[in-house]
Amino acid sequence: MDKSLQETYAPQNICFGCGPANEKGLRIRSFAQGDEVIAEWRAQPHHQAFPGVLNGGIVGALLDCHSNWAATYYMMKQSGADHPPSTVTADYAVKFLCPTPADALIHLKARVVESSKNKATVEAELIANDKLCATCRGTFVAVKPGHPAYHRW
Numbered sequence: 424m425d426k427s428l429q430e431t432y433a434p435q436n437i438c439f440g441c442g443p444a445n446e447k448g449l450r451i452r453s454f455a456q457g458d459e460v461i462a463e464w465r466a467q468p469h470h471q472a473f474p475g476v477l478n479g480g481i482v483g484a485l486l487d488c489h490s491n492w493a494a495t496y497y498m499m500k501q502s503g504a505d506h507p508p509s510t511v512t513a514d515y516a517v518k519f520l521c522p523t524p525a526d527a528l529i530h531l532k533a534r535v536v537e538s539s540k541n542k543a544t545v546e547a548e549l550i551a552n553d554k555l556c557a558t559c560r561g562t563f564v565a566v567k568p569g570h571p572a573y574h575r576w
Contacts, residue, residue, distance in 0.1 A: 427443075441491070442542060486559035490512075491563050493559075508565035513564050521556050544560065
């Protein structure tokens with residue numbers, strides 16, 4: 424099995440959404456594919472808001488963390504570095520288009536649409552059962568020494 428971006432660059436990361444080292448987290452596994460970053464994820468029963476529907480906070484966490492990895496991977500490639508910068512979410516907005524079924528395989532897609540040296544704007548989609556359930560647009564920034572997230576991966 425191929426290693427995800429998270430497993431490759433941040434195996435000790437404890438983030439609830441994307442940290443491989445967080446046993447109780449969502450453990451998103453993102454992969455670069457062309458100019459996008461993609462992932463597949465499956466909910467557990469305790470991720471439901473009500474029977475059969477994924478909790479909106481979980482939807483937001485999936486889109487936020489997956490988008491952050493799209494941003495940091497893009498920045499790494501643009502700079503020619505061998506390791507991604509530590510990035511954090513500056514802002515993000517989720518649009519819920521329809522309820523996300525809790526029993527479906529979730530597909531995530533994210534791509535950088537604007538960037539500068541230390542900042543990237545990412546647009547992302549959450550798809551379940553071939554239906555677009557939610558979208559996200561967010562800004563992600565590389566942090567400097569002294570920030571609590573510096574050197575987190």
